[in-house]
Amino acid sequence: MADxxxxxFQVDRILxxxxxxxxxxxxxxxxxxxLAMELAGRSDLPxxxxxxxxxxxGGRGRGKNQWWSTxxxxxxxxxxxxxxxxxxxxxxxxxxxGLAICQAIESVAPLADVALKWPNDVYLDGKKVAGVLIExxxxxxxQAIIGIGLNVNNSFTTAPEELQQTATSLCDAVELELDINExxxxxxxxxxxxxxxxxxxxxxxxxxxxxYHLLQGMEIELEVYSKTVxxxxxxxxxxxxxxxxxxxxxxxxxxxxxxxxxxx
Amino acid sequence: xxxxxxxxxxxxxxxxxxxxxxxxxxxxxxxIDLRRQEQRIRLRRGQGESDAPQEFFVPATPAxxxxxxxxxxxxxxxxxxxxGENIQVIKSPMVGTFYCRANPDAPSFVNVGDPVSAETTxxxxxxxxxxxxxxxxxxxTIVAILVEDEEPVEFGKPLFKVDTSK
Numbered sequence: 398m399a400d401x402x403x404x405x406f407q408v409d410r411i412l413x414x415x416x417x418x419x420x421x422x423x424x425x426x427x428x429x430x431x432l433a434m435e436l437a438g439r440s441d442l443p444x445x446x447x448x449x450x451x452x453x454x455g456g457r458g459r460g461k462n463q464w465w466s467t468x469x470x471x472x473x474x475x476x477x478x479x480x481x482x483x484x485x486x487x488x489x490x491x492x493x494x495g496l497a498i499c500q501a502i503e504s505v506a507p508l509a510d511v512a513l514k515w516p517n518d519v520y521l522d523g524k525k526v527a528g529v530l531i532e533x534x535x536x537x538x539x540q541a542i543i544g545i546g547l548n549v550n551n552s553f554t555t556a557p558e559e560l561q562q563t564a565t566s567l568c569d570a571v572e573l574e575l576d577i578n579e580x581x582x583x584x585x586x587x588x589x590x591x592x593x594x595x596x597x598x599x600x601x602x603x604x605x606x607x608x609y610h611l612l613q614g615m616e617i618e619l620e621v622y623s624k625t626v627x628x629x630x631x632x633x634x635x636x637x638x639x640x641x642x643x644x645x646x647x648x649x650x651x652x653x654x655x656x657x658x659x660x661x
Numbered sequence: 662x663x664x665x666x667x668x669x670x671x672x673x674x675x676x677x678x679x680x681x682x683x684x685x686x687x688x689x690x691x692x693i694d695l696r697r698q699e700q701r702i703r704l705r706r707g708q709g710e711s712d713a714p715q716e717f718f719v720p721a722t723p724a725x726x727x728x729x730x731x732x733x734x735x736x737x738x739x740x741x742x743x744x745g746e747n748i749q750v751i752k753s754p755m756v757g758t759f760y761c762r763a764n765p766d767a768p769s770f771v772n773v774g775d776p777v778s779a780e781t782t783x784x785x786x787x788x789x790x791x792x793x794x795x796x797x798x799x800x801x802t803i804v805a806i807l808v809e810d811e812e813p814v815e816f817g818k819p820l821f822k823v824d825t826s827k
Contacts, residue, residue, distance in 0.1 A: 533794060
């Protein structure tokens with residue numbers, strides 16, 4: 398994979414053009430979410446606080462999954478107040494954030510074929526371009542740490558064939574190097590807009606999740622608590638649950654890991 | 662009431678399960694699903710197709726498991742009474758998967774015998790890749806852990822027992 402130089406972030410521009418109140422910029426971090434977790438206990442820091450790393454060496458995903466970032470990729474965590482959300486709406490935050498990243502990508506690459514893979518992976522031209530890890534710390538007030546890894550200028554054109562089949566970057570899709578500050582600002586603006594909407598008790602983004610849903614109509618293998626469930630994806634319901642048509646009828650899932658998916 | 666005394670209202674009580682199994686056999690039933698307030702038991706008989714759940718986060722009673730299980734072998738036995746007026750229960754605030762540690766390599770947030778305060782993180786509940794740290798919200802000592810690591814939990818499912826007198 399081509400290893401682009403580390404991005405040069407324009408802190409003043411980010412502060413001016415987004416709702417971010419404070420930026421923690423580091424040349425290298427193990428994980429932006431880890432630092433954001435530490436900062437979550439700091440009541441003296443304004444929210445939203447942005448944790449930004451030029452290079453992230455140990456970005457986390459679910460379980461032991463790691464987000465591999467190289468020069469040219471965008472890795473950041475947003476520490477933001479969440480308000481008092483009822484427990485049953487919290488999972489929907491995943492889809493909300495994924496949707497925001499989809500629309501941020503569209504705003505900088507209008508012709509991009511962007512899709513949301515339940516619950517929050519973002520795909521571009523059928524390959525993964527961004528991952529999301531959301532953590533809700535115990536420290537009051539209710540707040541969220543939204544960790545994003547987005548491939549921007551780290552091209553996969555010279556990556557091993559196997560990786561090229563599953564991952565891509567924005568620069569590969571538009572065949573141009575992008576202004577990484579512009580991409581970051583678009584992400585932050587969309588995140589703010591979508592989270593503000595999500596905080597409203599009566600708001601529903603369900604139609605938009607469904608409009609971007611990658612898995613619609615696909616054959617899915619979902620690992621659920623050490624079992625594998627196979628079925629056809631028939632949508633996402635208003636609560637954000639994945640709907641699978643199985644031999645036993647339609648089942649809804651608020652958890653599980655998608656192991657495989659393919660068009661019928 | 663102490664932890665060793667049977668509670669006639671406890672749906673997970675072993676004799677109750679035995680009776681249910683006998684009833685199922687007697688009447689050829691393939692499934693029984695009982696609920697009382699926040700407790701639920703579902704028993705199934707027969708050769709199993711891969712029994713894909715209609716709902717993912719049903720409380721885990723695919724077989725006649727006798728009760729919520731302590732998360733580790735060194736758990737409640739040494740912790741003294743797990744019922745009584747000083748015992749309070751920490752319940753799951755949401756549907757999801759219970760994690761007793763921050764990541765696979767980390768130690769458990771709490772163990773039986775550990776003191777907790779209101780702000781102490783006792784576990785993570787994950788749903789749809791949102792990892793929600795759960796605070797104890799009460800002060801005391803953990804006397805029982807009622808779910809296993811990575812077990813699916815429903816809203817309101819009891820997770821921990823805390824002795825608030827300690």
